[in-house]
Amino acid sequence: MKKGFISKILHCIMCTFENGSEMIYKSKLVKVVSFSVLGFCTGLCITWGTIVTLNKVDAHHAVGGYETAVLPEYDESLSSLLSEVEISSESVDTVVQNQPSKDESSVLTYQTYRVKSGDMIGFIADDFNITQDTIISVNNIRQSRLIQPGQYLKIPSMPGIIYAVKKSGETPASIAEKYEINAEKCALVNNLTVSSELAAGTSIFVPDAELDWATRQEINGDLFKKPLHARYWLSSPYGWRDSPFTSGKRTFHGGMDMAVAKGTPIYAALDGKVTATGYNATYGNYVIITHHSGYKTLYGHMSTITCKKGNFVYTNTMIGRVGSTGMSTGPHLHFTVYKNGKTVNPALLLN
Numbered sequence: 001m002k003k004g005f006i007s008k009i010l011h012c013i014m015c016t017f018e019n020g021s022e023m024i025y026k027s028k029l030v031k032v033v034s035f036s037v038l039g040f041c042t043g044l045c046i047t048w049g050t051i052v053t054l055n056k057v058d059a060h061h062a063v064g065g066y067e068t069a070v071l072p073e074y075d076e077s078l079s080s081l082l083s084e085v086e087i088s089s090e091s092v093d094t095v096v097q098n099q100p101s102k103d104e105s106s107v108l109t110y111q112t113y114r115v116k117s118g119d120m121i122g123f124i125a126d127d128f129n130i131t132q133d134t135i136i137s138v139n140n141i142r143q144s145r146l147i148q149p150g151q152y153l154k155i156p157s158m159p160g161i162i163y164a165v166k167k168s169g170e171t172p173a174s175i176a177e178k179y180e181i182n183a184e185k186c187a188l189v190n191n192l193t194v195s196s197e198l199a200a201g202t203s204i205f206v207p208d209a210e211l212d213w214a215t216r217q218e219i220n221g222d223l224f225k226k227p228l229h230a231r232y233w234l235s236s237p238y239g240w241r242d243s244p245f246t247s248g249k250r251t252f253h254g255g256m257d258m259a260v261a262k263g264t265p266i267y268a269a270l271d272g273k274v275t276a277t278g279y280n281a282t283y284g285n286y287v288i289i290t291h292h293s294g295y296k297t298l299y300g301h302m303s304t305i306t307c308k309k310g311n312f313v314y315t316n317t318m319i320g321r322v323g324s325t326g327m328s329t330g331p332h333l334h335f336t337v338y339k340n341g342k343t344v345n346p347a348l349l350l351n
Helices: 002-019 028-054 076-098 121-127 132-138 172-179 183-189 213-219
Strands: 110-114 152-156 160-164 203-207 233-236 239-242 250-253 256-259 265-267 272-280 284-290 295-305 318-322 332-339 342-344
Touching: 121 132, 132 152, 132 160, 132 213, 172 183, 172 203, 183 203, 272 295, 284 318
Parallel strands: none
Antiparallel strands: 110 152, 160 203, 233 256, 239 250, 256 332, 265 318, 272 284, 284 295, 295 318, 295 332, 332 342
């Protein structure tokens, strides 16, 4: 009976689609939409009927095994073993709790920073609450003036420097003593003991340590003072150039030429000892001063020399006057800086 009733309803709906208003049902699009609605309603009815049927299933058929009223049998030795395991676990927890843990201030981590236009090492160091020495040392920067926008820098979580072990047998304790810092912190940061012996060439991070002033001044380009206190013209920089004496030939210029009036006073660029004075066909009257850290400076083409070999001179000591002796095209000072016997660009070191 229910089936016949539903059939009649469906027949009526179909008749409606067939004989309905000509304006509405003659459109194929309207027919498609109408059949879609009819299909959705039919599906909804079927789904509802299925849910009602499933709910009638007896949930009491979900049962377990053959339960009894007595305790299950078990091995007491296993129970003892479990108790021992629990006791052991507690013991381990106690040991872990009693173990000294690293303080956050002793954990060394690194992050990366990309240099922006206008950045200076000092400003970057201030932003990360570390020192200029830290950034210079960790990133092995040899000339701080040469950092470029877009360059990536490693930034450690604490101030300090990288130290390369000079001789096998050094320990965190001996290194800490050298830099006057805390030995325990030095060891902890590097996951070492205070007495751990290190091999030559090993690098460790020394927290709170600083570079020696000479190294810092060198890297920052502030190590040397200008040997001329008067205004001058840089007539020839350091590097390759067309030879002023042989047309068409390029030669390497190992210093910088500072053109100025004849007789202008020349001063030592850094404190040191005069180790040579004399005359040379190339440099004319010249002076060589030996400084610390493997540095030497040469002053050439002087008109007169006002110091002697063996004198200790300072940056305010006049050592001679500008001239044009030797191979020279006019009055100027030729200034050369040597580091461990090799020339370096003076412009990168002059303050």
